[in-house]
């Protein structure tokens with residue numbers, strides 16, 4: 595897990611999710627093999643690709659190091675992959691680290707001072723860097739220089755250290771959390787969107803080819819439709835469907851095989867899993883569609899409040915199935931339709947259920 599805004603309770607619950615967007619151990623092992631290696635291979639994100647292509651081409655033509663790049667977007671959309679592509683397209687080495695790994699300015703100084711000319715420094719979760727390190731980064735990004743402080747107290751001196759030109763690629767799930775002085779120092783900022791089903795369809799086909807799995811168009815579409823707009827989830831579902839196809843059939847993935855496999859794993863046709871459906875089911879069946887307070891809803895599904903709020907709700911809100919209102923959580927008409935339930939007449943206008951527990 596690497597959502598900085600996700601609590602421990604939410605993490606425990608999200609860890610085992612097949613539709614969780616963060617990388618688990620198995621993902622990390624296979625992702626290297628599935629990562630596109632060039633901008634041409636990178637599926638979707640047309641605008642970002644086009645803009646980045648211009649930035650990189652222009653830098654290459656000038657024989658210069660590319661401008662610093664900030665990539666923002668949800669986990670699993672391809673930020674790490676793009677940073678590696680940037681390095682590959684520039685013919686430069688890449689160093690990978692993350693905000694939480696840099697707690698002291700000295701940690702950052704050590705990394706910066708060992709960079710080669712033109713190297714790409716990928717800083718994941720850049721919004722989680724410590725303040726002193728962040729301030730050191732400002733100067734490094736702008737002037738390719740850092741001041742290393744030697745000694746303590748009144749006798750401390752700042753020794754300037756020249757750095758070779760490098761390209762910082764920062765990644766964040768929360769661009770809004772970056773202090774403006776840091777954001778302003780990036781020459782190019784790209785916001786990565788969730789992928790369309792047709793794009794995920796291409797991701798599934800591409801990955802199936804690399805994994806040597808046979809999948810037909812309808813089978814790939816079935817997986818894509820349940821992947822929550824996220825290539826990492828598409829790749830993970832593909833691997834689980836492959837297991838099913840291998841054990842229960844002849845190894846080939848068709849629409850029927852994909853649907854049957856994902857039914858076993860409790861991922862429904864819209865990508866909701868057991869937790870999502872439990873939250874939605876409680877909201878509809880116990881509270882008439884709401885409004886109901888978050889705490890009450892969490893008690894009803896036997897989960898921590900944070901788990902409901904941080905793990906289940908974001909996707910339900912994004913899918914237009916649940917709304918967070920000042921009076922509490924409310925199901926939308928699409929939620930009733932998705933669970934195959936008929937809203938009671940009173941629920942048509944949003945329901946009038948009181949939150950007795952003050953959530």
Ligand SMILES: Nc1ncnc2c1ncn2[C@@H]1O[C@H](COP(=O)(O)OP(=O)(O)OP(=O)(O)O)[C@@H](O)[C@H]1O
Pocket residue numbers: 596615616617624625626628629630635636637638639668669670671672673674675676718797825826829
């Ligand atoms: N546009 C894409 N085309 C094909 N595959 C992709 C694409 N984007 C991501 N992937 C696949 O999804 C997986 C996850 O991508 P990646 O690790 O780059 O995501 P991320 O945004 O860096 O995630 P996190 O925020 O968790 O670090 C990779 O294995 C990669 O193969």
